[in-house]
Structure formats: structure tokens, C-alpha cells
Amino acid sequence: MSGSVFLNNIQFVPSLNEMRETIRDKFREKMKKITGRKEIILDPKSVGSLGLMIDITIMKECGIQKFLYLKDNLPPLEKYTNRIFFIPPKLLLIKTLTNYLQKVKKFTKKEEIERYEEIKKENHYLFLYPRKTILCDEILEEDGVYDLITVDDFDLGIIPFETDVLTLELDSDFRKYRMNDISSLYYITTSLLNLQKHVGKIPEIKWIGEKSKFVAEMLKKHQEETENQNQNQNAKKSEIDSLIIFDRKTDMITPLVTQINYEGLINEVFVIKNTYVELPAKWLDFNKEKEEKSQLEDNKEQQQPVVKTDPNKRQKYVLNSTDLLFTEIRDRNMGEVGAILNSKAKEISKEYGTRFEPNQSISSLRKFVQKLPHLQDQHFSLSVHIKMTQEILAITSKPHFSDRMENELALLAGEITDANEYIENLINKQDKIQSVFRILCLQSLILNGLKQKDFDFFRKEIVQVYGHKYIFSLYNLQKFGILKLSESKSNFPQIRKIFNLINFDFDKSDDHVYSVFSGYAPISVRIIQQAFEPGWESIKNQLFLLENSSFGTIYNVSKKELIEMEEKRKKTKVVLVFFIGGVTHAEISGLRLLEKDQGNKFHYVIATTKIIDGAYVSKSFIDPLVF
Structure with a gap:
């Protein structure tokens, strides 16, 4: 492929x-x-x-x-x-x-x-x-x-991972982000200015969060200076109708939740880097696998050893829209993937079952032969995704994974007041420190902090079990505000209700936004959904329940020009959404599914400083000297 x-x-x-x-x-x-x-x-x-x-x-x-x-x-x-x-x-x-x-x-x-x-x-x-x-x-x-x-x-500049996903892939960005280092904000501004040299000046910029405001104002300032220097030059018509700049701190909850869309789970289990995933080499070598099976059968009676592929050898496999099967299932809830793969297997088997008859014409033979490479590609892709799915299901079916999911979703839904017992068990079992920080911080964000006795208990337990080196990590988490003492009542119950975040009864086969986290709709996606319909201004009181929720709109054209653009524009409005501080695969899938929910009135192109997940966020708070 x-x-x-x-x-x-x-x-x-x-x-x-x-x-x-x-x-x-x-x-x-x-x-x-x-x-x-x-x-x-x-x-x-x-x-x-x-x-x-x-x-x-x-x-x-x-x-x-x-x-x-x-x-x-x-x-x-x-x-x-x-x-x-x-x-x-x-x-x-x-x-x-x-x-x-x-x-x-x-x-x-x-x-x-x-x-x-x-x-x-x-x-x-x-x-x-x-x-x-x-x-x-x-x-x-x-x-x-x-x-x-x-x-x-x-x-x-901005690297195109997909036709609708662009990234700067700033490895140290989240560490700098939490330290309020604004150097990356200047780079984001420069990258967006360079992007507009290709796509044209974006007429409308919406921002939410303080860092987003900084970038939006810098963009406006640079654009005004450029226009003053090039007054007589004809501006290129923009291919993007609106830019939304989203500050990650406005929704720190979502990155910490375990992703349940197919692509998100591949990342949770295997880790996706620059659209590639490293898999066992034998998964990607049909001939070798067949050879080993054949050798095993031949040597059964003679009890001779089988020469196998090195089980530790890994090989890269690309995950993008050139893989048509992956494109079909990447945004789907993991619970639906098995049925789709089964259906595809039947289709391919049926295609392979078509035999060329001797009395058919040469043109029919040519068509049959031309189909073979395509069928082989489909067969190869199906084989790889079946193996990945089997590996993912082997992990997700274990109590270690299901317990984590159960506690995360129960916290989000307000079904439990805390996950203290689960977190304590993780520490006692000496689970990965990133996993402990991930659920502990998720609880802190949802509850707006931990009670003093819980805060002191977990800090003491972490230092005793994992070592004093993690004192600095706990300090970093507190400084950023992702782990804190409870000082006031949490707004999350109101946020959950107003933004309609929880629905465990959704139809998995209906490609709904809830599917990417098995019942939780990302806050970030809900905010973006409201940007134009009804518009943030009309829900400002609800937005102010969120942290870091100041927002605004900057126009790079006159009101008259904007109205003319709206009238001339085709049905679909192209919106570039830039996440400062990273975006998860589940949120990307959520925005793709949102397009369908909104009747394809909007097409979202997602850009970010880096594609992240909960493990990445948690690890970024650990002092680099620890590793």
C-alpha cells in the first residue's frame, strides 16, 4: 500500500x-x-x-x-x-x-x-x-x-498529517505551555501567517482562552502591518472561512479521558507517531506468516524446531486515508469495529471467489486481473486491522482497563463522588506513575480539587511508593492547577447538564459524538459546536462556568465584505480549528462526526501544536531528570 x-x-x-x-x-x-x-x-x-x-x-x-x-x-x-x-x-x-x-x-x-x-x-x-x-x-x-x-x-511550518489534520508537532510544547512560555505562541502566529500565504487571508478569527487571545491579536497586528505595506496588491480569496483558536486549558478534562474510538485506542495501546504505528514485523509479512504455519505443520510429526520471525522485531505501518478501510473505521467506537471488519472480510472473500471462466473474453480477463492488486491491498489492510483489533480487545477486556474506564466515566457522569479506592489500588500495585497522575488529575478537575485529607494522603502515598523524585512532579501539577485543593464547589455538574456531555444510551452504529469516549461528548467539541450556532455570545454565561473561558472574535475584513462572503459562499463553511496545547485523536474524530450532526454545514480542518493523549499530558508534568 x-x-x-x-x-x-x-x-x-x-x-x-x-x-x-x-x-x-x-x-x-x-x-x-x-x-x-x-x-x-x-x-x-x-x-x-x-x-x-x-x-x-x-x-x-x-x-x-x-x-x-x-x-x-x-x-x-x-x-x-x-x-x-x-x-x-x-x-x-x-x-x-x-x-x-x-x-x-x-x-x-x-x-x-x-x-x-x-x-x-x-x-x-x-x-x-x-x-x-x-x-x-x-x-x-x-x-x-x-x-x-x-x-x-x-x-x-504546519505539517499536513491528513487532508483535515495539520500539526506543528512541537515535542516540548505542553511542558512550555504549562510553564507559560510564550515563545511557542510566537511560532504558532508565524505558522498561521505562513499558512495564509497559501490559503488566503482568513476573514474571521474566533478565540477562546488567554493564549488564544494572544495569538489572535498577534495575527491581527501582523496582518494590519502587512496590508499597510502592500496596499495595492490584490489579496487571494480565502479557502478558509473562519479560524477558531482553542486554548487547551479551557478543557483539560478531555485529554485525560481514555479514548474509545478506533484510532484513539490504537494510540493508547500501540502509540501513533507521525501517522505511523510500530507493529510486530510478522503482522506485515503475509508470506513469512504462511511459511511459518506451513513449516509448523510439516514438522509436527518429526518434532523439528520451526525457524520463526524475531518476535521483538517491529515494522512501521502507515495510518492515514490512503488506507480506505482505516478511513472507514478510524472514528468509530471500538465496539462497532469488529462487525465492520467481519463484513469487509465477507466482501473480499466474495470478490476472491469470482473465478475467470475460460470462455470469457480477453477484456473480461483484463478486468479480472486489474482487480487483483486492489483486492490484495484490501486483504492486506484487513489482515493488519484484524490483528490490531485482536490485540486491542485482549487489553480492553482485562479488569485493569475496564476498571479504569468504569471509574473515569462514573466520575464524568457524577455517579461516584470520588475514585479514591481505585487510585489507592493503583498506587499499591505500583502501576505506572503516569496512570496514577492521569486519574488523580481527572478527579481533581471534575471535582474542582481534592479534599485536604485526600490531597495529603495521595501525596504521601506517591512519595513513599514511587520515591521522593516525584515531589517535583506533584509541585508541577499543583502549579499548573491540574491537581489542587478544593476551595469551592465544582461547576462540572452544571457544565455536564448545559453542554449535554453524558449519554450512555447512544446508538453506537449512528456515528455520534458520544461514541469517541463511550458516552462522554468532549467539552472542546461542544464548545466548537456552539461557535456559530447559536454563537458564543449568546451562551456567554454558560461558557463562563468553564476555566479560562474568555472569548472574542476578530475580523480581518469589513462587516460589509463579511456579509458578501457569506452570501457568495457555498453550502459548507470551512473552519480551521487550531488547538494550542494539543488535541487528541478522539477529539479529531469527534469533530468529524460533528460535521454529520450539523448536516455538513461545516467542514472542520483541525490544526494543533501536537497530537496528544492522557499519557503524554501526565508525563509532561514529570520532571525530565526522572527519565
Whole structure:
């Protein structure tokens, strides 16, 4: 199957296809300036997002002959070669780089002095993506290697994961987000300005939350300055009708809830990175699996050992809309996936059952043969999704998972006053600290804090069982306000009722918003649903029940122009929703399902700083020195 993540048939925002080509052209231009033999050094953990925009074919086209991963023991640089480091500005990566450059600088043997002079004359290049930071420059200076390398940045911008999903994939964004570091807000602003160079000026910007307000006002300011400088230039007609900027802190509850849509559960169980999931290699090798089964049968009587694929070997599998089966089931509740896969298996079996008869025409034979690759692709996809589903069901059927789900949903529905007994059991069993923080913080947010005795008890238990190193994590959780003492009554019962968040009797086969969390409709999706119908202004008293719920609208065109646009626009309004602080797969699915609920009057394109889940959020509060 195709590994391409970006489709050409973008219906609503065709100019998004230009973005990748612009980045590729920029890469070609940078590489063109570096003459001679080239080798590129990449970060294995971050190469995925880079590869979505600039694949290995483009790199080879630009004269890159060797690909290496950044590590402590890089081989010596070959003569007449340019070594290009293409990495994110992470402290550990920069320190690994400076260690390498210091080794280059410390040639001491007489026979190596001449070699060192050759290396100094050859170029080392450092391209930092998404942007260069002052800290990186300072580290290179302090370690005495700044003169050995040419430093530049390479802004990847907003990366299209899907036709309706864009992301900046800022790995450290949530840590910076909770620390109120506004540097990422400037980068978000720049990225949205660059996006508008492709899709046109977005006429309407709605924002909710303080960080969203900051970005919206920065966008307005930059756009006004640009317009003053280019008064005579004709503006491109916008392909996006409205931008909603959503501050994650307005709804911190949803990311902590366990996702039950198919794609969300794949992420919970396997972890999806840059649209790829790592699966056992034998799952993706039909021939090998058949060979092992055949060998097993042949050797049963002789009791000979079977040579099997290494069970620990993993292989990447792409999860995007090039996989038609995945597109059909990704947003569905997990309870419905098995029936759909069973139906697909019957369809494919029926297609394979069609046999070519000797008396049929050559044209009929050609049509039959042409169908085979498509059937093989479908069969392969079905096989992979069946195996993933079996693995997911094996996990979700266990008490460890069902108990967590039961307690989460009971807290959300107000069926229990707390999950203290469940949390205490997790601690006693020494479950993952991220899992403990996840449910503890969910309870704190729903109840608007913990009682003093509960707060003290859990803090004491966590430190005793997991160690004093987690004192800083507890401090971080308190500082951000995600774990706190109860000071006033919770607004959540009112929020739950007003926004119609809970319905355990929904029809799973009806693709409803409730399905993504098995009965809970995400607060974020409900807020976005109300943005235009009836509009936030008309429900402002209800919105003020939420944390960080200040909101507003900024217009980049006159009222008259806006009315004209509304009149000329086709039935569907294209809305770009940008989540500052991350968005979950379940929320993305929820917005897709919302389109159907709203009669396809709106099409949502989701953009974010990063795709996240509860484990990611919980881990971001743990001091990095712990890991």
C-alpha cells in the first residue's frame, strides 16, 4: 500500500497541497548552496515529522549520499564531505553534537594534525527545525565549537498529517505551555501567517482562552502591518472561512479521558507517531506468516524446531486515508469495529471467489486481473486491522482497563463522588506513575480539587511508593492547577447538564459524538459546536462556568465584505480549528462526526501544536531528570 500521507484530491482547501512543495523547494535551495559530497545526520525520534515533508527521495535528489542517526560514536568525517546535522533544538541532541565537535577538535597525534586541518576546511552544517533557539547558540559557544559549524534554522511550518489534520508537532510544547512560555505562541502566529500565504487571508478569527487571545491579536497586528505595506496588491480569496483558536486549558478534562474510538485506542495501546504505528514485523509479512504455519505443520510429526520471525522485531505501518478501510473505521467506537471488519472480510472473500471462466473474453480477463492488486491491498489492510483489533480487545477486556474506564466515566457522569479506592489500588500495585497522575488529575478537575485529607494522603502515598523524585512532579501539577485543593464547589455538574456531555444510551452504529469516549461528548467539541450556532455570545454565561473561558472574535475584513462572503459562499463553511496545547485523536474524530450532526454545514480542518493523549499530558508534568 502507498505510504504517502498527503492526498492530492483535497476537496475543501486545495492550497494545502502547495505547502509541502514550498518546504521541499526551500530544502532544495538550502542544499544547493552546499557544494560537494553530502551526508545527513538525523534524530531518530524526530525524523518522522521531517519525513512527512521531505522524504528520502528528495534528499537523494539533493545530492545526499549517506544517512546517519545522531549518536555518541559517529564515524570520522570522510575527506571532501559536508556533514549536515538536521535536528530539533533539544538540549540532549545539541550536547551530543558538541561532544562530537569537541572530539574533532581534540586530534593530538602528529599524524592526525593534517587530517584535522582538512576537516576544519570541510563544512559542518546545523539546521535546526522547527526553529533555531538562543540556547542552542549559547551551548555551542560555551562548548567552544561554534566556529566549527554553520548554524541555520529550517521552519517546517504546519505539517499536513491528513487532508483535515495539520500539526506543528512541537515535542516540548505542553511542558512550555504549562510553564507559560510564550515563545511557542510566537511560532504558532508565524505558522498561521505562513499558512495564509497559501490559503488566503482568513476573514474571521474566533478565540477562546488567554493564549488564544494572544495569538489572535498577534495575527491581527501582523496582518494590519502587512496590508499597510502592500496596499495595492490584490489579496487571494480565502479557502478558509473562519479560524477558531482553542486554548487547551479551557478543557483539560478531555485529554485525560481514555479514548474509545478506533484510532484513539490504537494510540493508547500501540502509540501513533507521525501517522505511523510500530507493529510486530510478522503482522506485515503475509508470506513469512504462511511459511511459518506451513513449516509448523510439516514438522509436527518429526518434532523439528520451526525457524520463526524475531518476535521483538517491529515494522512501521502507515495510518492515514490512503488506507480506505482505516478511513472507514478510524472514528468509530471500538465496539462497532469488529462487525465492520467481519463484513469487509465477507466482501473480499466474495470478490476472491469470482473465478475467470475460460470462455470469457480477453477484456473480461483484463478486468479480472486489474482487480487483483486492489483486492490484495484490501486483504492486506484487513489482515493488519484484524490483528490490531485482536490485540486491542485482549487489553480492553482485562479488569485493569475496564476498571479504569468504569471509574473515569462514573466520575464524568457524577455517579461516584470520588475514585479514591481505585487510585489507592493503583498506587499499591505500583502501576505506572503516569496512570496514577492521569486519574488523580481527572478527579481533581471534575471535582474542582481534592479534599485536604485526600490531597495529603495521595501525596504521601506517591512519595513513599514511587520515591521522593516525584515531589517535583506533584509541585508541577499543583502549579499548573491540574491537581489542587478544593476551595469551592465544582461547576462540572452544571457544565455536564448545559453542554449535554453524558449519554450512555447512544446508538453506537449512528456515528455520534458520544461514541469517541463511550458516552462522554468532549467539552472542546461542544464548545466548537456552539461557535456559530447559536454563537458564543449568546451562551456567554454558560461558557463562563468553564476555566479560562474568555472569548472574542476578530475580523480581518469589513462587516460589509463579511456579509458578501457569506452570501457568495457555498453550502459548507470551512473552519480551521487550531488547538494550542494539543488535541487528541478522539477529539479529531469527534469533530468529524460533528460535521454529520450539523448536516455538513461545516467542514472542520483541525490544526494543533501536537497530537496528544492522557499519557503524554501526565508525563509532561514529570520532571525530565526522572527519565
